[in-house]
Amino acid sequence: MDERDIRLLKAIAELGTGSPDKLHEETGIPVSTIHYRLNNLREDGIVENDLYDLDLDAFGLSVTVIVEVLADYSGTHSDVADGIREIEGVTQLFSTMGETDFIAIARVGDADMVGDLMRSFEEVPEIERTNSTYVIDTLWDDARGLESYSMETLLSEFTDD
CATH class of the missing domain: 1.10.10.10 (Winged helix-like DNA-binding domain superfamily/Winged helix DNA-binding domain)
Structure with missing residues (x-):
């Protein structure tokens, strides 16, 4: 570039x-x-x-839930990831190091959907335990990733000079 x-x-x-x-x-x-x-x-x-890009809040998916997942790897890492990705409402999935194996971000419409979401996590056989955090308010979400960088940083770090 x-x-x-x-x-x-x-x-x-x-x-x-x-x-x-x-x-x-x-x-x-x-x-x-x-x-x-x-x-x-x-x-x-x-x-x-x-x-x-969609404004998920305007669409009606205004509740964000962050789910930390501890998994049992009787299968493979990708089997567990595939099981989580199939859960309705999961919009992002990260493989992590540390206390948890995965962090999933889900967007749902209301408290009933939060309950359905958590029951779906319980149905994935490799998941041993989850820790969920209900987001009260999204203060900032940079969907494209470059807005938080100055032009000078982008040019100095990513050009082929």
Whole structure:
């Protein structure tokens, strides 16, 4: 990646759009160059979609539950992960080191769905124990990851100079 790629990705994160016209207005990079670079970034797997991100709160999935999972590995690590990924409402899953084996983030609509979620964790045979934390309020969630970085840091750390 070079400086133009970084500037495009930062603008996408800040504007919430991949519109070449809006990216041109923000960065001054010609629209034809933006098309070319976005295609390359897609081919490289850096840009994954066309940014049709959902506001899960507005959709009705306004309750976030963080579930720490301690598992028994009578099967394989991936078997346990697959079992957790199949649970309705789990939107993120992390394999961890330390007290727990996995951390799952789930988004559900209400207290009834929280109960259903926790019963689903109990149905995965390899799960020995869970510790759940109900999120009271999401203070900040950077869905695209680059907004929290300054342009200077991005350029110094991620360009191929």
